[in-house]
Amino acid sequence: MARQEFKDPALRDEIFKWNARQLIRGVSGVEIVEAHQADRLAGRVYYCENCKFCHTDRSPYFQIDHLVPDKQFRGTRQQSNIWQNAIILCASIGKKTYGCNQTKQDRNWPPPYAGLARSCPELDLNWMPMHLRDANTIWP
Numbered sequence: 001m002a003r004q005e006f007k008d009p010a011l012r013d014e015i016f017k018w019n020a021r022q023l024i025r026g027v028s029g030v031e032i033v034e035a036h037q038a039d040r041l042a043g044r045v046y047y048c049e050n051c052k053f054c055h056t057d058r059s060p061y062f063q064i065d066h067l068v069p070d071k072q073f074r075g076t077r078q079q080s081n082i083w084q085n086a087i088i089l090c091a092s093i094g095k096k097t098y099g100c101n102q103t104k105q106d107r108n109w110p111p112p113y114a115g116l117a118r119s120c121p122e123l124d125l126n127w128m129p130m131h132l133r134d135a136n137t138i139w140p
Ligand SMILES: [Zn+2]
Pocket: 048, 049, 050, 051, 052, 053, 089, 090, 091, 099, 100, 101, 114, 115, 116, 117
């Protein structure tokens, strides 16, 4: 089965817009700094669905990944739904920044040390302290 790479620009745009719309409604563990509330309400702030790092710039801070590795669907009749299987994760922006997407690799979820929220807090538009973000709740 071909791997879904989320390369279609229109699909990528829809997935990012869906992510930003979650912030308009409100996401547990996210409180956007006052200076960017207008951006949040206009759908211009995105968030990492693991560490809850928030920023207005899709690139270079975020990537679309598979919630469940497609290899888990191999050999089954099950098809992964491209929407249900899309997740937005933060991306490494330099050495030792441990983007959630890069540290996840073939795991189901990034390790507890992952995230730009931890490595680059000065860039994070989310002021919620890490211990209140309920990140990594799926990590065993
Ligand atoms: Zn992250």
